[in-house]
Amino acid sequence: MLSEIGLIGLGVMGKNIALNIAEKGTFVKAFNGSQEKIDAISDEFGGMFSGFTKLEELIDNLERPRNILLMIPSGQPTHSVVNQLSNLLDEGDVIIDGGNSFYQESENHGNILSSKSIEFIGMGVSGGEEGARHGPAIMIGSANNLSDELVELLTAISAKAPNDCIGFYKGHGSGHFIKMVHNGIEYAEMQLITEAYYLLKYAEYSNIEIAEFFESLKGRNQSSYLIEITSEILRKKDGEFFTLDLIKPFANNKGTGKLTIETSFELGISAPSIYAAYDARVQSNAGDTWKKATNQSEDTMLELDHSFNKIINESNLSKALYFGRVAAMVQGLKIIHKYSEVNSLSINYSDIFNNWSGGCIIRSQMLDELLEINKTAEDFLKSESLHNLLKDNLSVVKDVVSSSMLNNISLPVLSSSLNWYLNLSSSSNPSNLIQAQRDYFGSHTVQLLDSEEYIHIDWRENE
Numbered sequence: 001m002l003s004e005i006g007l008i009g010l011g012v013m014g015k016n017i018a019l020n021i022a023e024k025g026t027f028v029k030a031f032n033g034s035q036e037k038i039d040a041i042s043d044e045f046g047g048m049f050s051g052f053t054k055l056e057e058l059i060d061n062l063e064r065p066r067n068i069l070l071m072i073p074s075g076q077p078t079h080s081v082v083n084q085l086s087n088l089l090d091e092g093d094v095i096i097d098g099g100n101s102f103y104q105e106s107e108n109h110g111n112i113l114s115s116k117s118i119e120f121i122g123m124g125v126s127g128g129e130e131g132a133r134h135g136p137a138i139m140i141g142s143a144n145n146l147s148d149e150l151v152e153l154l155t156a157i158s159a160k161a162p163n164d165c166i167g168f169y170k171g172h173g174s175g176h177f178i179k180m181v182h183n184g185i186e187y188a189e190m191q192l193i194t195e196a197y198y199l200l201k202y203a204e205y206s207n208i209e210i211a212e213f214f215e216s217l218k219g220r221n222q223s224s225y226l227i228e229i230t231s232e233i234l235r236k237k238d239g240e241f242f243t244l245d246l247i248k249p250f251a252n253n254k255g256t257g258k259l260t261i262e263t264s265f266e267l268g269i270s271a272p273s274i275y276a277a278y279d280a281r282v283q284s285n286a287g288d289t290w291k292k293a294t295n296q297s298e299d300t301m302l303e304l305d306h307s308f309n310k311i312i313n314e315s316n317l318s319k320a321l322y323f324g325r326v327a328a329m330v331q332g333l334k335i336i337h338k339y340s341e342v343n344s345l346s347i348n349y350s351d352i353f354n355n356w357s358g359g360c361i362i363r364s365q366m367l368d369e370l371l372e373i374n375k376t377a378e379d380f381l382k383s384e385s386l387h388n389l390l391k392d393n394l395s396v397v398k399d400v401v402s403s404s405m406l407n408n409i410s411l412p413v414l415s416s417s418l419n420w421y422l423n424l425s426s427s428s429n430p431s432n433l434i435q436a437q438r439d440y441f442g443s444h445t446v447q448l449l450d451s452e453e454y455i456h457i458d459w460r461e462n463e
Contacts, residue, residue: 001152002026006058006068008081009099010037013125014071016132017098017157022048024156031058055084065092067150069123074101082109082120091117094150098123102259103141103173103180110143110172119144122172124179126360127159135159137360138166139182141175159359167355170345177263177339178352181332184260184274186226186361187253188328191277191413193230196321199400202304202409203312207234207242213314222322224364250284257281260335267338271331273324276416304407311403320400320414323393325366326386327417334381349374390421 004027007018018028028049032038038051052058059066066089072078078101085095095118097106106122113120119142127136138158140146146154146168159165169175193214200210211234217223236243257278264271333349340347353371356362370386377383401415423429436459438444445454 002149006062009071012129013132016129020133020157026153031055059088067094069096069098071098074099089118094119096121096123098125101176103177106176107173120172122176124175131359135359139175139178140168141171141173143172161358163354165358167351180256180260181335183256185328185332187257187277188273188413189226189325191280192324195411195414196317199312203309211235221365251281253281264335269335269338272416272420273328273331273413276412280412308403308407311399316396316400319393319396323397324414324417326389349380
């Protein structure tokens with residue numbers, strides 16, 4: 001294991017991962033521009049920490065080959081620090097970017113540093129503050145093999161479930177790519193849980209009763225970290241009021257969901273559950289655009305169809321929630337599969353499931369089931385067992401979505417997941433008409449059923 005590591009970034013994530021590293025026996029040497037900040041946290045490390053207020057001092061005080069971990073905001077801050085380090089480090093030194101960098105930026109950094117014989121590692125980290133301190137899921141992207149000492153350290157600080165929740169992927173940007181898709185799936189899972197909460201509120205469940213529903217999913221092998229924290233959130237009180245009921249109904253984002261969507265478009269992969277989850281956050285900030293125009297009020301929204309409470313029950317909701325979560329996971333895996341295929345990376349699904357089995361935000365019992373399916377499947381994404389997880393819950397999802405629509409209740413991710421499944425499982429679709437329309441106004445050509453050739457048809461000339 002490494003005897004020491006350099007660290008740049010002592011924010012919440014940086015400090016907590018530094019404490020994790022020090023606890024495993026590796027001395028942390030950190031750069032921070034504020035001596036006050038360094039002094040404030042030094043005592044927490046039990047003698048396994050020293051700080052420097054000048055970057056050059058940190059570089060000079062690290063053993064060679066140097067290993068430097070960056071835990072700083074993505075984008076320009078990371079780009080600026082990488083540029084500075086590229087002029088200060090020597091051949092054989094290693095930079096590890098543990099921030100939320102976009103994978104293409106990591107690829108660029110890796111290529112530039114490789115020309116100087118400096119190793120760059122793009123490291124996705126999931127688990128938040130608690131994960132960083134006690135064991136996150138770690139997604140490593142590297143063009144070359146890491147030193148045994150560095151592998152040992154990164155493995156030691158990763159989550160255990162009980163396996164080491166660390167994945168090693170080929171390519172400078174692959175670790176950050178897989179973390180990006182993880183976050184896209186996370187958006188969809190959070191929105192699906194929110195939609196289940198929304199339906200149960202309409203069915204006049206109390207916050208405690210909704211918490212009990214989410215807690216019951218563990219007994220059905222359907223629980224997850226996000227579902228577990230939702231139960232805790234629902235039970236939290238501020239005096240006589242539930243804290244959740246005091247929070248304004250809008251949600252923001254840091255952009256990783258948007259990056260997942262843009263990347264899926266570039267790769268030509270459909271991921272509507274993730275699109276809908278991101279859009280739901282955008283719409284939550286739009287205010288009551290149509291509410292006043294339609295005379296809509298909370299009272300009129302609660303005038304429910306008589307069949308609503310028969311359909312919206314705990315059994316049906318657990319099945320619908322599971323359907324949506326599997327759909328979002330499959331869409332994310334399809335994005336990873338295409339990325340792997342385009343870049344000849346041979347990324348293995350089992351590695352991903354193990355990687356995400358602990359420490360990360362989307363860890364869940366569902367991943368164990370998917371891992372078992374992958375062990376026996378010749379082609380995981382086309383396997384009958386995976387398909388059955390969706391098909392077996394289809395009729396219930398149709399009922400839940402239909403009842404919600406009839407009662408003016410929006411379920412953006414669940415309805416998008418249903419449409420995605422229906423479209424992919426249909427033996428036909430009407431896109432032949434779109435081909436014809438494009439050919440009519442733009443001569444974009446069409447492909448006939450009995451040919452691979454593309455031809456233009458004169459649509460204005462009818463026989």
